[in-house]
Structures are given as C-alpha cells and as structure tokens.
Amino acid sequence: MxxxxxxxxxxxxxxxxxxxxxxxKKTIFDFQISGKKISYNNIIDLDSGLRCLSEFSEPTSIIVxxxxxxxxxxxxxxxxxxxxxxxxDPMSAFGGIIFLNRKVNSQLAKKIFQNFFxxxxxTNFDKGAIEILQKKKNLILI
Numbered sequence: 001m002x003x004x005x006x007x008x009x010x011x012x013x014x015x016x017x018x019x020x021x022x023x024x025k026k027t028i029f030d031f032q033i034s035g036k037k038i039s040y041n042n043i044i045d046l047d048s049g050l051r052c053l054s055e056f057s058e059p060t061s062i063i064v065x066x067x068x069x070x071x072x073x074x075x076x077x078x079x080x081x082x083x084x085x086x087x088x089d090p091m092s093a094f095g096g097i098i099f100l101n102r103k104v105n106s107q108l109a110k111k112i113f114q115n116f117f118x119x120x121x122x123t124n125f126d127k128g129a130i131e132i133l134q135k136k137k138n139l140i141l142i
Contacts, residue, residue, distance in 0.1 A: 009039040035140030042119060049099040056101060061085040065096035078102035104129040
C-alpha cells in the first residue's frame with residue numbers, strides 16, 4: 001500500500017505545518033465522529049492517552065494534557081470514573097483530552113459538556129451523547 005500524507009491542523013506550534021504519513025488503510029481520521037481537524041499535539045496526546053488506557057480493563061477515565069495524565073480513575077461505572085479523574089485536577093484538565101474505555105451515554109455527555117475539553121475518545125457513544133457533545137462545535141469526538 002502506498003503511503004498517505006495527511007495534513008494536520010498545525011504542528012507543535014500554530015505557525016508550523018505538520019503531516020501524518022500513514023501506510024495503513026485506516027487512520028485515526030477514519031474514526032473521528034465530529035469536531036475540528038486534528039493537530040500534531042492532538043496526535044501526540046492520543047498516543048499517550050491510549051497507551052495509558054490500555055493498562056486498564058475496569059471502567060476507566062484518563063484525562064491527558066500535553067502528553068501527561070492529569071487525572072486517572074477507575075470505578076464500577078464509567079461516569080464515576082470520569083468524575084474522579086476530573087476532580088483529581090480540574091485546572092490541569094482544562095482543554096485536555098478525555099479517554100474512556102466504555103460507551104458514553106447522554107448522562108455522562110452532559111457532565112463532559114459542562115467543561116472545556118479538546119477531545120473525547122471513547123469505545124463508543126450513544127446517539128444522545130453524540131447530539132449533546134456535537135453542540136460544542138470544536139470538540140473532537142473519536
């Protein structure tokens with residue numbers, strides 16, 4: 001398969017160009033549900049968050065900002081895990097990326113909607129959750 005060159009929103013800094021070179025059939029862009037175009041920094045944070053999330057099997061929420069987890073929590077319910085991860089450091093979570101290893105329902109989407117995040121990455125979203133989260137035009141859903 002021939003390599004694909006995909007333009008990113010910007011590089012490490014807004015004045016820099018960046019590209020993703022892929023030799024696979026699918027890239028992260030094929031899983032994007034909505035939101036603005038993904039940046040280089042988003043790709044780096046995605047890698048960091050997904051690696052961290054892969055360590056957990058129980059319902060877990062991880063919030064990453066600048067490649068560092070600033071909130072990690074597990075609970076019996078994903079909504080409780082999100083609440084705990086957010087409350088561990090809400091200031092650092094501002095503008096971060098949420099990683100959830102369970103489906104996002106409408107109730108959880110309403111909690112997420114109350115704060116500013118750059119991206120929400122989850123195993124799945126129910127229809128109501130997508131409708132709620134898409135109201136934030138720039139929020140990236142994957």
